[in-house]
Amino acid sequence: xxxxxxxxxxxxxxxxxxxxxxxxxxxxxxxxxxxxxxxxxxxxxxxxxxxxxxxxxxxxxxxxxxxxxxxxxxxxxxxxxxxxxxxxxxxxxxxxxxxxxxxxxxxxxxxxxxxxxxxxxxxxxxxxxxxxxxxxxxxxxxxxxxxxxxxxxxxxxxxxxxxxxxxxxxxxxxxxxxxxxxxxxxxxxxxxxxxxxxxxxxxxxxxxxxxxxxxxxxxxxxxxxxxxxxxxxxxxxxxxxxxxxxxxxxxxxxxxxxxxxxxxxxxxxxxxxxxxxxxxxxxxxxxxxxxxxxxxxxxxxxxxxxxxxxxxxxxxxxxxxxxxxxxxxxxxxxxxxxxxxxxxxxxxxxxxxxxxxxxxxxxxxxxxxxxxxxxxxxxxxxxxxxxxxxxxxxxxxxxxxxxxxxxxxxxxxxxxxxxxxxxxxxxxxxxxxxxxxxxxxxxxxxxxxxxxxxxxxxxxxxxxxxxxxxxxxxxxxxxxxxxxxxxxxxxxxxxxxxxxxxxxxxxxxxxxxxxxxxxxxxxxxxxxxxxxxxxxxxxxxxxxxxxxxxxxxxxxxxxxxxxxxxxxxxxx
Amino acid sequence: xxxxxxxxxxxxxxxxxxxxxxxxxxxxxxxxxxxxxxxxxxxxxxxxxxxxxxxxxxxxxxxxxxxxxxxxxxxxxxxxxxxxxxxxxxxxxxxxxxxxxxxxxxxxxxxxxxxxxxxxxxxxxxxxxxxxxxxxxxxxxxxxxxxxxxxxxxxxx
Numbered sequence: 240x241x242x243x244x245x246x247x248x249x250x251x252x253x254x255x256x257x258x259x260x261x262x263x264x265x266x267x268x269x270x271x272x273x274x275x276x277x278x279x280x281x282x283x284x285x286x287x288x289x290x291x292x293x294x295x296x297x298x299x300x301x302x303x304x305x306x307x308x309x310x311x312x313x314x315x316x317x318x319x320x321x322x323x324x325x326x327x328x329x330x331x332x333x334x335x336x337x338x339x340x341x342x343x344x345x346x347x348x349x350x351x352x353x354x355x356x357x358x359x360x361x362x363x364x365x366x367x368x369x370x371x372x373x374x375x376x377x378x379x380x381x382x383x384x385x386x387x388x389x390x391x392x393x394x395x396x397x398x399x400x401x402x403x404x405x406x407x408x409x410x411x412x413x414x415x416x417x418x419x420x421x422x423x424x425x426x427x428x429x430x431x432x433x434x435x436x437x438x439x440x441x442x443x444x445x446x447x448x449x450x451x452x453x454x455x456x457x458x459x460x461x462x463x464x465x466x467x468x469x470x471x472x473x474x475x476x477x478x479x480x481x482x483x484x485x486x487x488x489x490x491x492x493x494x495x496x497x498x499x500x501x502x503x504x505x506x507x508x509x510x511x512x513x514x515x516x517x518x519x520x521x522x523x524x525x526x527x528x529x530x531x532x533x534x535x536x537x538x539x540x541x542x543x544x545x546x547x548x549x550x551x552x553x554x555x556x557x558x559x560x561x562x563x564x565x566x567x568x569x570x571x572x573x574x575x576x577x578x579x580x581x582x583x584x585x586x587x588x589x590x591x592x593x594x595x596x597x598x599x600x601x602x603x604x605x606x607x608x609x610x611x612x613x614x615x616x617x618x619x620x621x622x623x624x625x626x627x628x629x630x631x632x633x634x635x636x637x638x639x640x641x642x643x644x645x646x647x648x649x650x651x652x653x654x655x656x657x658x659x660x661x662x663x664x665x666x667x668x669x670x671x672x673x674x675x676x677x678x679x680x681x682x683x684x685x686x687x688x689x690x691x692x693x694x695x696x697x698x699x700x701x702x703x704x705x706x707x708x709x710x711x712x713x714x715x716x717x718x719x720x721x722x723x724x725x726x727x728x729x730x731x732x733x734x735x736x737x738x739x740x741x742x743x744x745x746x747x748x749x750x751x752x753x754x755x756x757x758x759x760x761x762x763x764x765x766x767x768x769x770x771x772x773x774x775x776x777x778x779x780x781x782x783x784x785x786x787x788x789x790x791x792x793x794x795x796x797x798x799x800x801x802x803x804x805x806x807x808x809x810x811x
Numbered sequence: 812x813x814x815x816x817x818x819x820x821x822x823x824x825x826x827x828x829x830x831x832x833x834x835x836x837x838x839x840x841x842x843x844x845x846x847x848x849x850x851x852x853x854x855x856x857x858x859x860x861x862x863x864x865x866x867x868x869x870x871x872x873x874x875x876x877x878x879x880x881x882x883x884x885x886x887x888x889x890x891x892x893x894x895x896x897x898x899x900x901x902x903x904x905x906x907x908x909x910x911x912x913x914x915x916x917x918x919x920x921x922x923x924x925x926x927x928x929x930x931x932x933x934x935x936x937x938x939x940x941x942x943x944x945x946x947x948x949x950x951x952x953x954x955x956x957x958x959x960x961x962x963x964x965x966x967x968x
Contacts, residue, residue: 283826298826298856345859434914438862452857
């Protein structure tokens with residue numbers, strides 16, 4: 240007999256996501272993903288000055304503020320034909336890299352690790368053996384027996400004090416946890432070290448963006464001034480500090496994150512055949528080495544892969560109104576043209592109409608509308624976005640730096656390339672990407688310094704900053720790659736004001752409900768056939784959904800009145 | 812120069828009406844003359860990114876909105892020691908912040924934390940301003956926060 244289980248909320252950190260899964264004979268037969276909040280940022284932006292939109296969209300989410308701001312200023316620049324100076328391009332790249340690495344490390348240790356690492360088991364580890372393992376996988380200095388034994392004592396004391404913290408919510412002892420206690424202890428140690436490290440890297444945003452959280456952005460460039468000998472602006476000393484932070488980030492990725500990933504993965508190689516899902520991957524691309532307008536210069540190339548076919552990368556055009564469209568067949572919105580219509584974001588409509596059951600309820604009616612997320616499609620195809628999509632598009636594009644890192648990781652784990660199309664592959668791709676991004680960040684830094692030394696200190700193009708210089712009507716699209724996937728903002732400007740604004744965010748691609756043709760989106764497809772050993776402790780569902788780095792805060796808005804959540808199966 | 816001693820940290824999302832009251836409070840204080848040693852921070856929707864500030868200041872006054880059974884505008888002072896002491900229904904960033912607080916507790920680096928929460932009714936309304944009830948209650952909260960800041964600066968008095 241099939242059973243329906245509900246996991247709600249499913250995210251540990253941002254956002255509100257609910258998964259309903261039907262399970263038969265220990266396997267998921269159908270899964271339904273629902274965003275249970277709505278944000279409607281689009282409506283807030285209408286009628287505002289396009290140059291201010293970045294500040295609003297930067298508040299949509301607590302994790303990816305910079306990428307939203309970046310997509311926003313780029314959409315305005317695109318609409319008005321503004322080309323930004325090379326320094327601004329590099330500063331944006333460096334901020335992008337800092338955020339990408341920050342997000343990936345935080346995701347790995349603070350959102351995803353506890354799906355694989357049993358923290359309670361860490362209390363039983365032998366510190367001496369732990370130290371031996373740690374030293375065998377990395378040169379990271381904090382690895383002495385004393386270090387691990389002190390940590391273990393602190394953890395034990397913490398648990399004994401009755402304050403469980405990270406120990407409180409978890410399926411500890413679940414048979415799906417496979418790591419020896421020593422690797423679990425390394426995982427917990429680095430959970431804490433990652434927490435300390437992450438506060439350093441975000442300083443890059445404070446330096447270039449004037450403040451953090453919520454750094455400043457500017458249509459036409461960046462809102463900072465750079466001069467090597469300036470005492471008030473960004474000078475040689477502050478730039479050297481940026482370089483130091485980027486180097487630390489690279490060290491942390493190479494000496495902590497990646498060794499841990501490679502130490503944990505061999506115990507979970509079966510997950511290289513679980514959670515693959517769609518097999519369609521989409522990237523808009525980013526990190527220009529020359530200019531944003533020159534797509535061929537991107538470190539992250541744009542493109543689409545269909546049916547896991549790595550021999551062909553399809554071109555993607557964000558302006559072609561027949562390519563990207565959003566559907567609301569199963570979403571709590573109304574379109575003027577009816578439920579079977581698909582709308583390109585420039586023509587996008589955001590009219591909310593909640594028709595779901597009145598809370599509290601047991602199950603959503605998945606035959607009808609069941610999510611606050613719209614359903615985006617590329618040429619009618621459901622697509623997965625994120626680090627795996629980016630890595631695959633880069634790999635399939637034949638870029639040698641991708642090939643090198645991907646092949647080395649596959650070799651170390653002794654798995655074929657096909658293992659990438661999986662839950663494990665998604666988690667590994669995030670690490671692979673971090674290695675690349677950490678290297679690129681330093682390249683962009685060098686490029687910035689070289690440019691300044693050549694006497695170019697321009698940071699903004701203000702030619703078309705004044706609305707009087709704008710055409711009566713204009714439309715643009717600004718894209719980037721958020722840590723969790725392809726992100727774009729589409730803007731329509733009329734009479735110097737925002738007439739329409741649509742965000743299609745990564746989690747909308749991945750977490751959306753079915754489309755008009757009944758096709759599942761990425762989460763729903765990936766969960767199909769996932770084994771669930773114990774329906775009361777569905778850690779397997781978390782593994783796959785968390786492998787996408789879900790963040791629904793930007794896809795939908797918060798509504799979290801106490802007691803309104805149905806938690807049939809309570810999760811983290 | 813005095814070492815930084817007290818941080819007034821407003822958190823919340825100003826895109827969601829009353830949810831952003833913490834940020835509105837910081838904005839309203841930014842033109843006021845503050846005692847030496849008191850700094851302001853608009854924490855916005857951040858979670859983990861606030862760690863640097865929570866470590867740098869020995870005393871932190873945090874301001875946020877909460878959805879609970881109390882009448883709108885009710886002000887409460889909580890002295891959370893652990894993440895579990897935070898109100899259940901705080902705001903967008905709640906879980907990130909709670910995880911951060913747990914991490915700080917594990918690392919033994921929690922500052923002396925004072926959390927002022929104001930009850931709000933509904934954050935499903937999407938707009939940028941505050942409701943009249945919260946608008947009215949905000950100066951009261953502002954006075955309480957400043958009083959607390961002064962008290963923390965000069966514990967003897």
